[in-house]
Amino acid sequence: MNIQLFPNWFKKISLFGIVVFNFLSGGDAFLSGFKAGSITNDPDKKVTIKTTFFTDFFGSETLRYFSILSILFLILYTLSKEKIEDDYIRHLRLQSYQLAFLIIIVIALLFSIFNLQYKYDINDTMTNFLVLYIIIFAIKKRLV
């Protein structure tokens, strides 16, 4: 079954969408971390600064939609065809999906075993899986 529904040029559009919407949805977190880091470099010292620049500008509901859009663009990227689609590329894609799935399952299991109190929500899981798949596929394509 071939699930690569979109042509290759969709990759460029989706890459642009991923960068823009990730930047917008994660902007406040980045600014908070950047400001806290510029106050002290001591990792033992806990500095909490909450920046709401992007939230004030767009509103929290819009930012939530931005994060959903960034995931949708990630999905679009994974469903776009390569320049040349052939048996080997499909074989590599399948291997990459399998490996990414296995890694995510192992991480989830480790969190469960060690009862780690980290907020690992479904958005993180989706993003991690898709990003992991894209990285593995890109490496496999180059390591022939």
Added chain:
Amino acid sequence: MKNLIKVERARHNITQAELAEKIGISRQTVQAIETNKFNPSVTLALKMAKFFNVSVEYLFILTENEN
């Protein structure tokens, strides 16, 4: 499975990229087949044999334990 793609490529004096372009596959695929990392489909094997004007049995050879 062994193959003689590299030999035939040298005989026809073409690069992996040129072969890939002529039969409509990626260069990585040619490389993977040549290094025995990937067994091509029947369609692709036939295409390659036709391109080099040889038989599939000549181009792709089963090894001892596969026979």
